Amino acid sequence: MKYKHLIISFATVLMGSVCFAQTAVVEDFKPSSVNQPDKQYPQVNSEGRVRVSVLAPHSGRVQLDIGGKKYDLKKDTAGVWTGESAPQDEGFHYYQLNMDGASVPDPGSLYFYGASRWGSGIEIPSKDQDFFALKNVPHGQLRENQYYSNTTKSVRRVYIYTPPDYDKDTKKRFPVLYLQHGMGENETGWGSQGHANLIMDNLIADGKAVPFIIVMENSSVNFPRGARPGMRPPGAPAPGQPDAAPGAPQAAPGQGPGNGPRGPMGGFNFSAQFERILIDDLIPYIESNYRVLADQQHRAMAGLSMGGMQTKSIVIANPTKFSYVGMFSSGTFTPTEITNIEAFKKNGKLVFMSFGGREGGAGRIPAAAEEWNKISIKGVSYVSPETAHEWHSWRRSLYQFAPLLFKK
C-alpha cells in the first residue's frame, strides 16, 4: 500500500507538471492574417505561439519548423497533426513543416520568397501593425515591369511602387528610392511581406512622407563566369571587409564576401554584379520610362541585410549617384569608408542605419551615425524594439527612413 501511494503521488506530480505545461498555452488562437483564403490554420495566439494543423493520416512524425527550432505535432484519431511553437517575436516569420524528414510548405499559409525558396510565412500581430495596415486611403500602385538588361543580356522583372497621385498629375516628376531585399530573397519581398506599398500609402495619407517612387529589383545576381565585369579573381585577398552584421545570413557559395573592383574599401562580388545592372541598365530604364527627378538629390538607395551591404558598396563606388542611404540590419557605415568622401559630401544628405533590438549590431550604430553628423551629413540610427533579423525590423526601418527622404 505504501508503495502504491507513492506511485500515485508521483504520478500526480507528473500529471501536475503536464497540466501546467498545457495550461501555459493561452487558448485564444486565431487564423493568421496571411493564410490562404478560407484556411483555418495556421493560427496565432496572444502569446505569439504558432499552431499548425495538417491532415497526414499515415505519417510517422510531423514537425513545425520555425525560428530555428522544430516542434513535434500530435496526431488525433482522424489523422490530423496539430501542435504549437514557443512564443515568437511580433511580425513576420518564415516557417515550414517537416513530414517524416521532408521539408514542405504548410498547405494552409500563403507563400513568400525567402531562404532561397517559396515557402510558408506567418504574421504575429504586432502592437504597431497599424502603420502597414490596408486602409481606405488613396493607394499607389505596385507595377510589375519587364525591361531588357544589356548587362545580363536578358529581360528582367522589376517591381515599381508609384505613389497615389502619380497618374493624377502627369506633369509632376518624382524622386526615386532603389530598395533591396536580403540574401535568399528576391524582388517580391518588399511588396509582399515587406508591405512597402502600404507603408508608403499610409505615410503619404498622414502627410508624413513626400510621395516618391520605389524600385525593387533582384540583387541576388550570379553572372555567368565570362560575363562578370571587373571581378577580382576568386581567392584573392581582400584589402578590406565590410562591417558584417552579427546574425546576418551566411553567404552562399559563390556569393560570399569578396572585394569589389572599385575603391579600397572593397565590397561584395555580388555588389559589383548588381551594380552594373543598377547603374547601367535599371536607373536609365526608370529615368526614361517614369516621370522621375533624375539627379543625385532625388535618388536614394537602401536595403536590408545583404541589400544594405550592397547599398553601401555601391554608394562607395558611386559617390555622386545617391544623396540618401539606408542600411537596415546591415552593419555600420562611416565617412572614412568612402575614399572619395569629398564627392559624396557635395550632395550627400542622409545616412540611416538600423537594427532589430535583438541583433548584436544595434549598439554600434549611434556612434557611426554621429560620424556623419560631424561632417554635416545627417546621420540617423534606429533600433526596432524586441525584433531580430526579420521583416518586422525592416518594415519599421522603412517607416522611419521614408519620412527623412527628399525633404527640402
Next chain:
Amino acid sequence: MKYKHLIISFATVLMGSVCFAQTAVVEDFKPSSVNQPDKQYPQVNSEGRVRVSVLAPHSGRVQLDIGGKKYDLKKDTAGVWTGESAPQDEGFHYYQLNMDGASVPDPGSLYFYGASRWGSGIEIPSKDQDFFALKNVPHGQLRENQYYSNTTKSVRRVYIYTPPDYDKDTKKRFPVLYLQHGMGENETGWGSQGHANLIMDNLIADGKAVPFIIVMENSSVNFPRGARPGMRPPGAPAPGQPDAAPGAPQAAPGQGPGNGPRGPMGGFNFSAQFERILIDDLIPYIESNYRVLADQQHRAMAGLSMGGMQTKSIVIANPTKFSYVGMFSSGTFTPTEITNIEAFKKNGKLVFMSFGGREGGAGRIPAAAEEWNKISIKGVSYVSPETAHEWHSWRRSLYQFAPLLFKK
C-alpha cells in the same frame, strides 16, 4: 531442373516486361520552366511526362497527384523519392504531392492559385508556346491596385494590364477588357499561369491587336448573408439554367448554380454578387483612374469556365454595357438568351466562344456562333487542339479573341 528452368523463363519474361515499361519513358527530362530558382525538379520530358523528386527519408509512401491520377514514387537509398506521370497534354497543369496521406505543394515548383488553394504548377512545353514567350519586345505593365468597393464595404485588389505605350502618350485613351478567371481561381490567374500580359505584348508587337487595357478582378465573391443585393431565396426554382460546360468544375457549397435576379435566363448567384462589384464599383473606378474610352463600343468582357458563365449572365442583365463578349470553356450563348436583344444589337459587335478540343462542348459552339452572324453580330467559335479544361485552352482563346477586339 525442369521447374527451375520454367521459373527462370517466367522471371525473364517478367523482367522483360519491367524493362520494357522502363524503356518506354524517354530519358530527356528537363527542369520545368515554372520551377523555383535553381530547383532541378520537377522535370518534364519530350513525351509530356512529369517527373518529381523529393527528399522524404522516413515517409512510407509518396505520390505524384496530377491530372486526376496518383502515381507512386520510388525511394532510393538516400531517402529521395522519384517517379513520373503518364504523358500530359501540352500546357499548364496544377498538381500536388501526396506524402503518407498529406496533400502538400511540391517544394520545387512555383505556386499558383487554383482548385481553391495555392499549389504547384507545371508547364508541359507546347508547339505554339512562342505566342506567350517572354521576348525582348516593348512590354506593358501588370499593376496591382487597391480600390474601395462600396458593395462589399472593403478595399479590394485588382490587377490591371496597361499596354506598352500607355505611359508614352498621356493624351491617348484606351479600350478595356474585363477578364475573369475560373472557379477556385482568383485575380492572379490571368497574369500568372495565363500570361495575359505576355500574350498582349507579343500580339501588339506583331501588330495583330489594338492596344487595350485588361482588368482582372476576383469574381469568386461570397457576400455576407445580409449584404447580398437582390438575391433569390435559397432553394427557389430557377426558370433557366446556363449552358454548363461538360467538365466544368463542380460548384462549391454556396456557390452552385442558382438564378440571378435579372432577366428570365437567370444566371448564377455568384454572377449577381460580382455583377454589383463590377458595374457599381470597379468600372467606375477604372474609368476615373485610367485613361479609358468609357463607352460600350470600347468595353469587352470575357472569362474562362465560371468566368465565362458570369460574363454571359452579366451581359444578359446589362445589354448596353459591353460590345464584345468572350466565353472560354463556358458553354454556348445564343441571341435568344438575351431578353432585350434589341438593346444589345445596337452596339453588340462580337460573341466569341471557345473550348478545348478534349472538352465535350467543342462541337456545339460553331452553330451557336452562326446564330449571332444571322443577326449581324459577329459570332466566332474556336477549338484549341488537343487540350482539355485547362489554361493552355484559355491562353490560346485569349490569343484568338484579342485580335478581334476594338477594330474599326
